[in-house]
Amino acid sequence: MISLRPAADLPFDELLQLWNAAYAGYFVPLKFDEAMLQRHIRRSGIDLQRSVVGLVDGEPFGPSLAAFRDDRAWIGGFGVTEPFRRRGLATRLMEAHLAQLAGEGVAETWLEVIDVNPAREVYRRCGFAGTRRLMMFEGEPAPGPSAEDLDDGELARRHAALNPVRPAWRRDLPTLRDAIAIENAAAIGVDAAYAVAGLQGERLFVYDAAAADESAGRALLGALATRWPGLELRLVDQPDGSPLARACAAAGLANPLNQVEMVRRA
Numbered sequence: 433m434i435s436l437r438p439a440a441d442l443p444f445d446e447l448l449q450l451w452n453a454a455y456a457g458y459f460v461p462l463k464f465d466e467a468m469l470q471r472h473i474r475r476s477g478i479d480l481q482r483s484v485v486g487l488v489d490g491e492p493f494g495p496s497l498a499a500f501r502d503d504r505a506w507i508g509g510f511g512v513t514e515p516f517r518r519r520g521l522a523t524r525l526m527e528a529h530l531a532q533l534a535g536e537g538v539a540e541t542w543l544e545v546i547d548v549n550p551a552r553e554v555y556r557r558c559g560f561a562g563t564r565r566l567m568m569f570e571g572e573p574a575p576g577p578s579a580e581d582l583d584d585g586e587l588a589r590r591h592a593a594l595n596p597v598r599p600a601w602r603r604d605l606p607t608l609r610d611a612i613a614i615e616n617a618a619a620i621g622v623d624a625a626y627a628v629a630g631l632q633g634e635r636l637f638v639y640d641a642a643a644a645d646e647s648a649g650r651a652l653l654g655a656l657a658t659r660w661p662g663l664e665l666r667l668v669d670q671p672d673g674s675p676l677a678r679a680c681a682a683a684g685l686a687n688p689l690n691q692v693e694m695v696r697r698a
Contacts, residue, residue, distance in 0.1 A: 434524055435487050436532065439495060440480035444469075447495065450485065454494045454511030459546050460689065475610050476508040476602065477501065484532065486512075486525040493521055496529040498541075499601065505533050506601040507543040510551075522551065526558045534698045542601055544669070544691040552692065560694040565672040566600055571685035572664050576654015579620035579627075584609070587619040590626040594642035600669040600693060603640040611639045620659060625652035625676070629660070636660045638667040641676055649679025 439447060448469050455462040464472070473480065477499040485492045493516035497509035512522045533541060544566060545552050552562075582590065591605055601607070608628045611617035617630030617639055624644035629636055636656065643649035656665055669691070670677050681687070 433488070434493075434521065434528065435490075436484040436525075436528055437487055437492075438481050439483035439485050439497060442485060442492070446492075447480075447485075450492050450495055450513070451509060451511075453513040454509075456514060458511075459549060472508070473497070474614075475607055476506065477606060478508050482533075482536065483509075484525075484529050486521065486528070488516065488521070494525055496525055498529070498533065500538075501604070501606065503537060503539040505538045505541045507541065508601075510543070522554045523557055526554060530558060530696065539698050541696045542693065544600065544693050547690045547692050552694075555694055555696075559696045561696070563693045563695055564597075566669045566691045566693055567672050567677055567680075567687055568689045568691075569667045569670060569677075569680040569685040569687055570664060571680075571683070572662075573653040573657045573683045573685065575657040575661065577622055577651055577658065579622045579652075579655035579659055582619040582621045582626060584619075586621065587626065587628070590621060590642070591640070594624070594626065594644060597671070599640065599642075600671075603669055608640050618659075620655060622655040623648040623651045625649060627652055627656060629656060629665070631660070631663075632666075634663070636663040636665040638665055641667060641670070642674070643676045643679065646675045646678045646682065649676040650683065652676065653679060653683055653685075 448466055452463050478497050479500055483497040486494050494512040495509055499506045499508050611628060615630055617628050619628045625648040627641035628639040643652050
């Protein structure tokens with residue numbers, strides 16, 4: 433018998449421990465410290481009161497953290513700790529949380545999952561369907577033209593014009609504005625392209641970027657290298673087949689990981 437508890441009810445240090453235990457042995461390192469988890473919650477818009485923790489006989493076995501925008505939700509942290517794996521609890525936790533979200537009026541629930549992760553089958557059983565592949569690129573492109581700084585209005589205009597399909601959750605405007613306001617990221621533009629990027633350690637992290645065509649994408653990559661010289665960049669959640677994805681491939685950037693975006697509609 434499982435039960436749900438609002439994630440907000442757990443002391444934050446216990447939630448952190450549960451997060452790290454649920455992601456132990458994951459495909460990419462996701463061991464967080466307190467500041468990292470707080471940053472993830474803030475940037476994604478996660479609501480801990482509407483997020484849940486699954487329990488078996490009162491013992492927490494995994495989190496399902498959810499963020500909200502209008503009538504949409506996004507699962508921004510989900511897993512089961514090692515002692516409780518391979519018992520069907522992931523499916524039961526997700527189904528129970530989805531039922532709660534539907535009762536609150538959520539019309540669509542989104543998530544991303546690494547394409548080789550068997551958890552895709554759990555999500556499929558819970559009614560999620562794949563929508564597109566999202567690619568990661570890493571590397572150091574050759575320098576190119578200089579870019580202009582974009583104000584919020586111009587960023588919003590390019591964001592709407594150059595994303596014919598709704599961007600992935602972490603590339604939507606609320607997250608980008610958070611990065612600019614709090615994390616010292618910058619919005620830049622060149623030709624028919626834009627990017628929001630900033631330093632994370634010794635790497636340039638590109639929070640979002642899009643281009644009208646491959647030529648504009650190549651110019652944007654060059655502008656990023658000129659603005660932040662000598663740094664390897666990381667670009668995530670780039671739709672497969674997009675003009676910028678083609679430009680990244682043509683520039684010889686590595687593609688170490690891909691995700692599948694999935695959605696469940698009520």
